[in-house]
Amino acid sequence: MEIYLLRHGTSLANEQQLVCGSSDYALSGKGIEQASRVCQELSRIPFTRIYSSPLSRAVNTIAELNSPIIVNIEDQIKELNTGDVSHITLPELWSRDERYRQPWLSPDLQYPGGETFREMVARIxxxxxxxxxxxxxxxxxxxxGHEGTLRSIYLNLMHLELTDYPDFPIGNCDCLYFENSDNKVIRFEHIKLNGTEGELN
Known part of the structure; x- marks a missing residue:
């Protein structure tokens, strides 16, 4: 079994450094270009199942994917619900409480009007x-999906605890690739979008 986890292209919220979470922000111009490039590469792969977060920045990332497979829209793989702080900047959030900078270290810290990190990981x-x-x-x-989607599934596939939550950078339109056999990962690769050549490498 091969599993590709794709992060959405750059969104307007990403460019403005907004907390965003599960609020729906569109792809930026840069994100649309990234999505077009990544779809060219992914269209070579004969996917048998495709799932997407319902947020437009995820759905529109694969709008140009050339595949006969119907995309299943899945509400449960949305990003963390950051509630009332979804529209402030990340530096502003961190100034309110430094624990939000690495929320996996305080997984029961609730976002005002939203969910905890532990709840997001459990949901996904x-x-x-x-x-x-x-x-x-x-x-x-x-x-x-989103960073939270990819990292939560990574935890699951690698059979890791929440304390092992991966904090390596995952860029917009990066893929995490897993080859699985008998419920074990036998190969893992972080495939980055190459902005200069416009292809996955």
Whole structure:
């Protein structure tokens, strides 16, 4: 089984350094260009199942994907619900409480009007485990979402604890690739979008 986790292209919120979370912000001009490039590369892969967060920045990242497979829109793989602070800047959030800079270290810290980090990881992990029951070793799966989506599924696939939450950078339109056999990851690769050549490498 091959699993590709794709982060959405650069959004307007990313460019403004907004907290954003599960609020719906569109792709920026740069994000649209990134999405077009990544779709050219991903269209070479014969996916058997495709899933996407319902947020427009995720859905529109694969708008140009040339695939006959229907995209399943999945509410559970949205980004962290950051509630009342979704429209402030990241520096402003961190000035209110430094723990928000690395929320996985304080996983029960609730975002005002939103959810905790632990709740997000549990939500996305539950979605993954439910869907994965129906997948076979011959499947090639594309999941399009957000940093929180990718990192939570990474935790699940690697059989790690929340304290091992990955904090390596995941750029816009980067892919995390996993080859799985018997519920074990036998190959992992972080595939970065190359801005100069416009292809995955």
């Amino acid at each position: 992990s539950e979605w993954y485990n439910t869907r994965a029951k129906y997948w076979s070793d011959s499947d090639k799966i594309l999941i399009v």
